Amino acid sequence: MRILLAEDEFIERKAMRKFIEENFPAIEIVAEAENGRKAIELAEKTSPDVIFMDIRMPGINGLEAIEKINMGNPAIKFILVSAYDSFDYAKEAMRFGIKDYILKPGKKEEIVKAILRVQKEIEVEKIQQLERIQALGLRHERLITELMHAPLQESTLIMQKKLFPKMLSGCFLVVKHGSKLMVEGGLQRLGQAAATFQFITRQVEDIVVVCLLASTILQRSDVLQVARSLQQKIGDTVYIGIGSPTTVLAELPRSYEEAYEVCMQLGTDRKRQYGFLSLKKTGQKGEAILARIEAIIERGQQEEAIQYFQQYQDKLTLSDKEELYLRLKNGLVTRNIAPPSISFSSLKTNQDWHAFLHLCCSKMKGFYQSKSFIEQARNFMHTHFQEAITLENVAASVNLSASYFSNVFKQEFGMNFIEYLTMIRMQKAKGLIEENTYSLKEISFMVGYKDPNYFSRVFKKHYQESPKQFQQAILKK
Template identity: 80%
Template sequence: MKKERPSAYEYRKRGTIMRILLAEDEFIERKAMRKFIEENFPAIEVVGEAENGRKAIELAAATSPDVIFMDIRMPGINGLEAIEKINAGNPVIKFILVSAYDSFDYAKEAMRFGIKDYILKPGKKEEIVKAILRVQKEIEAEKIRQLERIQTLELRQERLITELMHAPLQDSTIITLKALFPEIQSACFFVVKRAGKSAVEEGLEKEATYRFIARQVEDVVVVCLVASEVLHRTDVLQLAIRLQRKIGDSVYIGIGSPAILLEELPKSYVEAYEASVQLAADGKRRVGFLPAEKIQQIDDDVISRMEAIVEKGQQEEAIQMFQKYQRKLSPDNKEELYMRLKNGLVIRNIVPPSIAFSSMQTNQDWHTFLHLCCSKMKEFYQSKSIIEQAKKFIHAHFQEAITLENVAASVNLSANYFSNMFKQAFGMNFIEYLTMIRMQKAKGLIEENTYSLKEISFMVGYKDPNYFSRVFKKHYRESPKQFQQTILKK
């Protein structure tokens, strides 16, 4: 059974229709061409007919066709002149020349404007079909490439806005932002609750004079406004009010502070998000900034993040974050940060840097302080890791004749350095710890009542049962035999 071709209506629904304008001064030929196209190409729509060059120029501007069949010899403005004017206004339109004259000069002249084909009158149906199919294929390929470019740009912008939402900003993010918006002087965030991305974008296209990128994140639309001038709070507030009125009364728009330093954009996003949440919770206003006292909480968040970075011993990240936010931190904020970092060392029994807060006057002073704090934290965690490794080694080999040197070698440290580290970690020296492990194991084996005391002595690392007995008695205040008899009486 022969499959029916889709109708023009179905093609239009799919967005695959190709639009053609016919420019031909001979009425009969023009009508014949239109009928031929409409009967044989349901994916093509004839959007207009022009009987001369001037009319072709007017209709091209009014209808924006994909292709124009252009007769060369027409009264008044001829085909080549019309092509030149149309091309100047809309260079993407493609042309198929139609002429009764086989002239190479015409074709050569027309090549300047990207003429796709040259058909001699009376045009054979096969030639017309081939010409249309060639142009149609080229237009479809161009649309696919354009769609791919748009999709690639959208993905790039979505990735960018996601990165701009999170501090600290990476250098690569700022480079990408400046590459997409080379004119950028300042920027800020909107967070729009209870609205779709398309509605927000449509509203901004009509109301904003700034460029923007937007992304739907669950139930909110996150917008980053990018301006070629310094944004002021009144500017973005007025824009948000117009946008809210455009979208409707159901939406809430939180606004972040304009950022001249691009590194402050994540803070603008946090402010905008918090403002949108508060607006929706209060239900009194639809648009607004975060109150000043709430912004102070964001400063507290910066201090908490700095504290977390230092606790991990991440020196470079700590210094970079301080550089980005130090202008936003008040003297009180900096003193709080100083005290929290010192306390974080003290509670871990780490001696803090001997630098007084009053002496920290420059950024370099802070860099030195942060460097020392991170180094001490890193040493602390490294020592914990080393001690854990040593502990595992001791528990695996306690029944052998192991020494402090054996354990130190297992973690690649000198015996003296390891001995000091071990005592600091456990509050006892290596021999005391090894003895404790052996005695605990011996006690457990005696309670099992499976092995003789002599066997247990060898099993916990003592070759001399008498020495084992003396050590056990010193540890538990009774000999192994007395302890065994006590167990058996129960």
């Protein structure tokens, strides 16, 4: 926590600083102000979490300074200090949500209690902010997942209107060999160009899918410039496929398909780092057709895969088909998915191939759905672990049956739901005990246990010592 001291009496100010530093070593005094004007300047420069504000100071008084500081940064908390026990001052201060009012000379217990109260309030606000960010992240992930696959549902349009009401156009980028963190950082550093659009991302294996959502009508030249700048910021190891921009939400899945296909082509050709899908539709031979079918299968789009195979099967040699068969099976195996038990020699007719492609698509689609659902469930558990959540609650949050969710969950994490939830709660409890801010009873409630005795038994089973023993061992260090 960062504190600014605003006090015109030099000795009083230094005494307060010494007291805080001796009793709260984790707290940083970022600045001292001898009057209200200086307090306003330093608050803007240092952005403290808390300001100890003397009411009576020369020039701009404490309440006037609070009003100006609050306009620029309403998140800052204030603890008023005054030699005057005036109800009018306290009443005026309440306009800014100030609850702590210390009379000079401040008693040590009052100062400690005031700091602990505001510290706890800041921690609670940070947790609530983190929960809001995590919840928004889940909604964004759900939206981009739905925008990647046609046909779009009515609920997708409603979600887009709620999350991005100013959207007028959009398109997809697919980045190969880049991490989600690198791509998001690169997009955020684009400067003025980034002001015209928002974006949501999703990591899938070694690619990052980006959906640009613009408040203007995107032109191909605009998106090309974004891709060029992004590639320069990330480096020459990435390939960026660009999908056509559109003003129609229902056409975004097609934009994703284009971006994915050209990204795979760029990675194979290694002639350029970014670009749109070639406008030439004729003359597609062997490798290009195989790459296209492979890309469609990886997205789990059954009807499109079969339709594309039908369209170009006459251009595929027996060797091409064998290569396609091996690629599809290897694509499943590398993801630890059991491939269809169909031999290449048994694929004699178009119907045989359609059945094989259908099975490959189903398996790939199930794989990505499971990954997505499990990640959403994991985030839900980390956000709501302090609540009385059950396997059924979490399964319902990702629209899966409890029995199916239980099986997939254990396969993914190597432990069942209760074991994983307990692990989250115990890790959080351990961290809270190490902070030494709350009582063990408070910690029990904070991590989801209403019975402190039961919490103690679970903690001992997990760490081989009781919460009390663990706390005492820390205090001895």
